[in-house]
Amino acid sequence: xxxxxxxxxxxxxxxxxxxxxxxxxxxxxxxxxxxxxxxxxxxxxxxxxxxxxxxxxxxxxxxxxxxxxxxxxxxxxxxxxxxxxxxxxxxxxxxxxxxxxxxxxxxxxxxxxxxxxxxxxxxxxxxxxxxxxxxxxxxxxxxxxxxxxxxxxxxxxxxxxxxxxxxxxxxxxxxxxxxxxxxxxxxxxxxxxxxxxxxxxxxxxxxxxxxxxxxxxxxxxxxxxxxxxxxxxxxxxxxxxxxxxxxxxxxxxxxxxxxxxxxxxxxxxxxxxxxxxxxxxxxxxxxxxxxxxxxxxxxxxxxxxxxxxxxxxxxxxxxxxxxxxxxxxxxxxxxxxxxxxxxxxxxxxxxxxxxxxxxxxxxxxxxxxxxxxxxxxxxxxxxxxxxxxxxxxxxxxxxxxxxxxxxxxxxxxxxxxxxxxxxxxxxxxxxxxxxxxxxxxxxxxxxxxxxxxxxxxxxxxxxxxxxxxxxxxxxxxxxxxxxxxxxxxxxxxxxxxxxxxxxxxxxxxxxxxxxxxxxxxxxxxxx
Numbered sequence: 001x002x003x004x005x006x007x008x009x010x011x012x013x014x015x016x017x018x019x020x021x022x023x024x025x026x027x028x029x030x031x032x033x034x035x036x037x038x039x040x041x042x043x044x045x046x047x048x049x050x051x052x053x054x055x056x057x058x059x060x061x062x063x064x065x066x067x068x069x070x071x072x073x074x075x076x077x078x079x080x081x082x083x084x085x086x087x088x089x090x091x092x093x094x095x096x097x098x099x100x101x102x103x104x105x106x107x108x109x110x111x112x113x114x115x116x117x118x119x120x121x122x123x124x125x126x127x128x129x130x131x132x133x134x135x136x137x138x139x140x141x142x143x144x145x146x147x148x149x150x151x152x153x154x155x156x157x158x159x160x161x162x163x164x165x166x167x168x169x170x171x172x173x174x175x176x177x178x179x180x181x182x183x184x185x186x187x188x189x190x191x192x193x194x195x196x197x198x199x200x201x202x203x204x205x206x207x208x209x210x211x212x213x214x215x216x217x218x219x220x221x222x223x224x225x226x227x228x229x230x231x232x233x234x235x236x237x238x239x240x241x242x243x244x245x246x247x248x249x250x251x252x253x254x255x256x257x258x259x260x261x262x263x264x265x266x267x268x269x270x271x272x273x274x275x276x277x278x279x280x281x282x283x284x285x286x287x288x289x290x291x292x293x294x295x296x297x298x299x300x301x302x303x304x305x306x307x308x309x310x311x312x313x314x315x316x317x318x319x320x321x322x323x324x325x326x327x328x329x330x331x332x333x334x335x336x337x338x339x340x341x342x343x344x345x346x347x348x349x350x351x352x353x354x355x356x357x358x359x360x361x362x363x364x365x366x367x368x369x370x371x372x373x374x375x376x377x378x379x380x381x382x383x384x385x386x387x388x389x390x391x392x393x394x395x396x397x398x399x400x401x402x403x404x405x406x407x408x409x410x411x412x413x414x415x416x417x418x419x420x421x422x423x424x425x426x427x428x429x430x431x432x433x434x435x436x437x438x439x440x441x442x443x444x445x446x447x448x449x450x451x452x453x454x455x456x457x458x459x460x461x462x463x464x465x466x467x468x469x470x471x472x473x474x475x476x477x478x479x480x481x482x483x484x485x486x487x488x489x490x491x492x493x494x495x496x497x498x499x500x501x502x503x504x505x506x507x508x509x510x511x512x513x514x515x516x517x518x519x520x521x522x523x524x525x526x527x
Contacts, residue, residue, distance in 0.1 A: 016068075016115055017108035021298045024066045028073070030058055032123035036074035036281065037081050039130065044413055045379045047081045047360070050403055054384035054420075055356050059322060064295045068114040070123070071199065071280050072287025079288055083363035085377045085415055087307050093289070094304075094366035099213045100293035106211060107290045114287045117202040118195075125192025125199070125280070129273055140263035147177055147256025174254040181253045188262045196269075196276065197235040200228065203283055217282060224279045228272055234265045292365050299369070305362040306374040310334075311416040311448055313355070316372035320354040327487035328370075331355065333469075337441065337451035339461055341494040342473035343502075347487040348454040349384065351473070352420040355452065356380055359418055378418035378450070381410045385422070397427035404440060417449040424453055438463040461493050 047057070061080065067073050084090045100107045120126075154170035157163070206214075207221045225232065238261055252258055269276070296302065301319060312334040319326035329351060331338070340348045358368045359378050383403040386396070407419045424440070425433040434457055441460075444451045445467045453468075455461070461470060472494035475485045483502065500520065504513040 012115070013108075013112050016111050017104070020104050020107060020294055022066070022294075023063075023298075024068075028062055028065070029123075030061075032070070032126070033061075033073045033077050035123055035126040035130070036277070036284075037078045039126070039277065040078060040281075043082065044410075045083065045085055045415060047083065047380060048406070050386070050406065051356075051380055051382045052081065054382040055353055055360070056322070060357060063321060064292065066291040066294045067284075067287045068111050069117045069202075069284065069287050070120040070125075070195070071117070071284030072114060072291065073119075073284070074126070075281050075284030076288035076291060078281065079285070079364055080360070083360055083380070085363070085379075087377075090363065090366050096213065097289050097293050097296065097365060099211075100290045101297050103211075106209070107293065109209060110206065110286060110290060113202050113205045114283075114290075117198045117283070120192060120195040123192075125195040125276075128192040128196075128269065129276060136263055137267075140260065143180070143256045143260045143263060146173060146180070147254070147260055151177070151255055177254050177256050180256060180259065184259050184262075188258050193235055193238050193262065196231070197238055199276075199280060199283060200225070200232050200235065203279055206283065206286065214286075217286060221279065221282060224275050224282070227275045228279070231265055231268050231272060231276075234261050234268075237261060296365070296367055301371075302367045302369050303371060303373055304366060305368050308374060308376050311376050311450065313359075313375040313378075313418070313450055314372070315355065315358065315368070315370050315375075318354055318358055318368070318370035318373070320350055320357065321369055323350070329354070329487075329489045331471075331489065333450050333452075337445050337449075337453070337464075337468045339464055339468045339470050339493075340452065340454040340472065341456065341458070341461065341470070342454075343456075343475055343494070343496065343498050345483065346473035346475045346485055347489075348473055349422055350487070351489065352384065352422065352452050352454060356382060356418065356420050376416050379410055379413060379415040380418050381407045382420045383407060383422070383424070384420060395427065397425070400425055400427050407444065408440070411444065411447040411449055417444075417447070419444060419449060419451045421451065421453040423455060430457070433457070434459050434463070442467055458493065 052058075057080065061077060065073060065076060067076055084093070100110075151170055151173050154166050154173065158166035158170070203221050203225055207218050207225070209218075238258060299321070312332075314332045316330045317328035318330065319328050327347070340351065342348055358370060358373065359375065359380055362368045362373060362375070363377060383400070383406070386399040386403040404421070404424065407417065407421070410417050410419075424437045428436075437453075437455070437457070437460055441451060441453060441464055451468075470491070470493045471489050472492055473485070473487065474490060474494060474496060475483055475498060483498075483505075500513055500516045503516070504510075
């Protein structure tokens with residue numbers, strides 16, 4: 001990106017138009033990227049932090065992110081955190097993405113605008129909106145006097161009266177203003193006024209693009225620009241002063257131009273916070289949807305989802321996009337939940353993440369990595385990788401308990417819940433784990449929900465045989481090739497016992513593995 005900015009304009013435009021399908025290799029700061037989301041309203045169907053981490057969504061975001069601006073990154077992140085529950089709204093979003101996918105000339109024109117808006121690397125605009133503004137009418141009036149009134153007056157008097165002595169107070173004022181500039185540099189320079197100026201400029205250019213499919217964006221952007229007219233006028237000079245590599249700032253310091261503008265509009269910025277955020281999001285959403293159009297076009301294996309009113313899920317040959325060589329699997333779920341068995345690394349966790357991710361993509365962008373997909377709208381709440389919290393003193397089991405409780409609480413809402421669970425209550429003893437897990441999973445299955453749970457507990461399978469269906473992933477361990485997997489879903493419960501064989505293969509002492517085999521056989525015979 002930085003290299004592109006140094007190239008001639010015509011070369012940059014040509015590259016942007018030709019690189020529609022290319023991924024963007026860039027450093028991503030997720031604390032900055034999620035800042036807009038953190039400031040925004042959260043619905044009861046918003047993907048929470050635990051589910052986001054469970055589904056490895058930072059990695060997914062990096063895979064699909066082909067945005068050209070900080071606003072684009074922020075909006076793409078917010079869209080992914082807020083899946084839609086309305087098919088009509090989803091269809092409207094899908095039309096926009098399809099427009100950008102088919103009309104690459106339009107996408108290229110928009111991307112050039114977004115490229116020129118660029119990245120706010122230190123996230124100064126959002127920080128400014130968050131409430132870090134320093135508002136002072138006294139400073140506004142004082143700096144106007146010291147910078148905008150007295151220095152020009154001294155110059156004027158010196159010229160009119162042809163008296164150089166007027167330049168002495170002018171020199172004193174310049175010295176005072178330089179000191180003020182140095183004291184205010186952290187406050188003024190730390191704001192996002194420059195990126196706000198870029199945002200306003202980009203918004204105007206987008207508004208001038210004639211395309212009836214973008215009319216809803218154009219109308220809203222025009223309205224917001226009218227409401228931000230005063231800020232627009234006040235920030236034009238800041239953009240000029242920061243042009244030419246900042247050369248013109250040399251002239252702004254004696255007259256406290258940036259400081260005066262900052263304190264003049266800081267109150268307006270606070271008053272118009274909602275409008276600025278909405279404009280930031282709208283422009284970013286265009287960038288985000290072009291990014292999705294690009295990503296979608298680069299894949300051949302995807303389908304348009306069909307949505308039903310019945311709580312069910314039918315996916316044919318679904319894959320996970322993070323895998324270089326994915327193995328496709330199919331699943332159909334209606335009245336009963338799913339229990340997955342199989343040893344570690346056999347594919348259980350990847351499978352439940354694959355389903356969860358495709359549900360999310362279906363409800364965010366109206367496409368799925370599968371041959372066929374038919375399901376209702378889901379509220380996705382997962383418990384796959386809970387972690388203990390040393391700082392708060394929470395044990396692993398407590399983290400698990402709170403994670404599962406989120407799922408139970410979500411069952412009271414109107415939208416069916418999709419709840420993938422990996423190794424339920426692994427942080428406690430087997431007796432209580434199995435008893436609690438069986439009751440919780442039966443409780444979920446009686447509600448408007450679809451649950452997929454991965455487990456190693458065969459006893460749990462016996463307890464859930466009337467309310468859950470059983471599938472497994474298998475593997476093979478031998479002394480020549482070690483572990484081998486086919487990653488294909490199979491009906492039934494896994495009967496393999498390869499954990500000790502794996503210890504043997506990687507070189508554990510025979511004294512341990514042989515005794516472990518004997519102990520395992522004895523324990524199983526006593527069950």
